[in-house]
Structures are given as structure tokens and as C-alpha cells.
Amino acid sequence: MATAKYDNVLYEQTKALINLALPMEWTIRALQISPPFQALRTIDIRLHDFWRQNEFNDVEIIAFELKDHSWDTLQVGRFCSRAYTQVYNQKVLDRIHKGIKEATGLLEKEVSEISLPSIAKDYRYCDLLNGNDIPRLLNKIQSIKENLDKFAKDDSIPFSEFATFVRVPTKIYNESLITDGSGTESNGRRLDHAIMFKIRTDVQIKDFQGILDEFTLEYCKKRINYLGNHPEVRFDDLPTKLITDVFSRKMFDAPNIVVDRHDGLIGHLVGLYYWDSVQKDKNIKSNAIEGELRNDFNVERDQSTIRKDYKTTRKKIEDLIYEMKGIGCPPR
Incomplete structure (x- = not known):
């Protein structure tokens, strides 16, 4: 070969x-x-x-x-x-x-x-x-x-x-909805730092990983902003690693x-x-x-x-x- x-x-x-x-x-x-x-x-x-x-x-x-x-x-x-x-x-x-x-x-x-x-x-x-x-x-x-x-x-x-x-194009997944969840409540507790993620269960399975990737990137972006605004919090390099993993997969996954x-x-x-x-x-x-x-x-x-x-x-x-x-x- x-x-x-x-x-x-x-x-x-x-x-x-x-x-x-x-x-x-x-x-x-x-x-x-x-x-x-x-x-x-x-x-x-x-x-x-x-x-x-x-x-x-x-x-x-x-x-x-x-x-x-x-x-x-x-x-x-x-x-x-x-x-x-x-x-x-x-x-x-x-x-x-x-x-x-x-x-x-x-x-x-x-x-x-x-x-x-x-x-x-x-x-x-x-x-x-x-x-x-x-x-x-x-x-x-x-x-x-x-x-x-x-x-x-x-x-x-x-x-x-x-x-x-x-x-390069960023695909828009209209089947999912990612919104700011700040101010919502969970178990009686107010969430000041949160995002909300909704997904239709009739979404095609071929798009599912892409939707999860978008949610991962959005979470990482919010996490990076949070760490930047809260220097007292222990540094967490996981967002950067997750972003790299997603980008690496997307980069070599041309349709x-x-x-x-x-x-x-x-x-x-x-x-x-x-x-x-x-x-x-x-x-x-x-x-x-x-x-x-x-x-x-x-x-x-x-x-x-x-x-x-x-x-x-x-x-x-x-x-x-x-x-x-x-x-x-x-x-x-």
C-alpha cells in the first residue's frame, strides 16, 4: 500500500x-x-x-x-x-x-x-x-x-x-436549545451560575453527538468565564481539555x-x-x-x-x- x-x-x-x-x-x-x-x-x-x-x-x-x-x-x-x-x-x-x-x-x-x-x-x-x-x-x-x-x-x-x-461553518442544531439558567431554582436553591439544556427526543441519532458537543462547548465557555471572574476558585484546566477534544473530533469529521x-x-x-x-x-x-x-x-x-x-x-x-x-x- x-x-x-x-x-x-x-x-x-x-x-x-x-x-x-x-x-x-x-x-x-x-x-x-x-x-x-x-x-x-x-x-x-x-x-x-x-x-x-x-x-x-x-x-x-x-x-x-x-x-x-x-x-x-x-x-x-x-x-x-x-x-x-x-x-x-x-x-x-x-x-x-x-x-x-x-x-x-x-x-x-x-x-x-x-x-x-x-x-x-x-x-x-x-x-x-x-x-x-x-x-x-x-x-x-x-x-x-x-x-x-x-x-x-x-x-x-x-x-x-x-x-x-x-x-469553517459551525452547524446550528435547531433540535436543541441552550439557554442561560441563571436565577432558576433547583430543590429550593437558587442557581446563580447555570445553563439550561433542552433536547427533543425525536432528534435523529446521527445529530446527537453534535448536539452534545455544542452543549459541551457552551458549558466550557461559561466555566472559563466563571473561573476568570472568581480568582478565589481553584483553577480548573478541564474546560480547555474538553474544548480541544471536541475541536479535534470536529476538525477531522468533514461530512x-x-x-x-x-x-x-x-x-x-x-x-x-x-x-x-x-x-x-x-x-x-x-x-x-x-x-x-x-x-x-x-x-x-x-x-x-x-x-x-x-x-x-x-x-x-x-x-x-x-x-x-x-x-x-x-x-x-
Whole structure:
């Protein structure tokens, strides 16, 4: 049996990230023709203006994930961010909570009336509205690809080598409900620090582990906040270990493995880059893309291969468009 060309953690994590991100990127592009999705985009612009009016600048809006938190609250009633190490000044945190409450009051009814096509099921709105910066991602993945042979299986690899900025979708499980349980009572005792977890018993078993993972992550986030606000409590590193365990399992559990070889890391990104270029300029040709790839990203790829990359991407997106319209597969 052939041995994998690369078996270091940099390659394995990069491959996993690409496999998780690609279906979301295809879905985003298929949704472009959907009026409900365009309505979400309009609201997203208003959200950005809202936070500016609340005296947060563009850098802070991104760094504090203000729009992500707003969208999560509007969609499921709680933050779904994976930024567990984010630290806020208490005054800033109070402003954020106040702003999110105000934004929710302004937009909740409008957002609740929007129904996205079925291909968007289980996606966070903020993931679909943002996606990834494909040129930035293409540049980083090409850099990783060039450096893969520098590391052996058990080598310690610098953190800067990894594509840490990649946005991968966080699945929304509407079958479960996780809410703040502070102030509730149990056996006559008031609970000042608690979360409540409800789950329907008719949930499919295939989703059960994912729902438990979401509950675990939410508990860990609350536990970390509690420890940070109560220095007198003995330090507990279990939340961090649990988070690592869940992320490790999710990272390598992509529903569809699209990329399974090192030489496949770039092709789908080239296809997305070409697709996006065509949306801006219908007359752009593969020779122009070839030049841009070489000059801007140090990617050497002939025109024939580039056209194949584009054809593969177009098929993925068109299949989703036809599914969205409910009319079967497109003609080939």
C-alpha cells in the first residue's frame, strides 16, 4: 500500500480545514441568486452601520465579532463564537451586550420573517454572509503547500505556519436549545451560575453527538468565564481539555471529503478564484487567471488545468442552485 507523501499535523489540519470550508463556499455562491439571502445581506450592512453609530470602529467590529454575535443572537438566541480566548474589558463587554440587545429589538421581527432555501439548513447566517477571503486563503495555502516537506510527523511546527484564520461553518442544531439558567431554582436553591439544556427526543441519532458537543462547548465557555471572574476558585484546566477534544473530533469529521491528497489543496481554491473573477468580468479568460495566479500567489498552473478547476467549481455551485430550485440536476 502506498504511503502518504506528507503525514505531519500541518498537512492534516490544512486538508481538514479545506474540506470543511469548501461546501460552505459553494453554498454561499449558489445563494447569491436567492432574494432571502440578499435580504440578509441588506440587514448585514445595517448591522455594520449600527455598530459604527454605537462608536465601535471597523477594526473593533471585526476584532470583537460584533456582527457575528448579533447574527447568532438573532438566529438562535445565543453566541456561537469559537473564540474562547477572547478577553473583553468589562465596560466594553457591557456596551456590547447593550448594543446586541438593542440590535435584536430592532431587527428580530425582520430576520424571523426570512426563510433561506434548504441548501442553507444548519448554517449560521454570519458564516454564510462572510465566508472566506479566497485570495488570502489561496496565498496562505500555497505557502503551506510549499513548506510541507520541511516538517516530519512528530515535529513541533510554529503556530504561524497554520491557516488559523480560515472560517469553517459551525452547524446550528435547531433540535436543541441552550439557554442561560441563571436565577432558576433547583430543590429550593437558587442557581446563580447555570445553563439550561433542552433536547427533543425525536432528534435523529446521527445529530446527537453534535448536539452534545455544542452543549459541551457552551458549558466550557461559561466555566472559563466563571473561573476568570472568581480568582478565589481553584483553577480548573478541564474546560480547555474538553474544548480541544471536541475541536479535534470536529476538525477531522468533514461530512464530505473533497480533498484527500496534497496536490488537491489548491485546485478547488483556484476554481473559486476563477468563479469569483467571472462574476466581476464575464469576459475574463484562463490565460489572465494563469498570469494572476503566477504573479500574485506564486501558483504555477497551466490553462487546461485551470479550466478544469473552474468546471469542477461551476458544477458544484450549479448543482446546489438546481437543488435550491427543486428541479433536479443541471444538464451536462
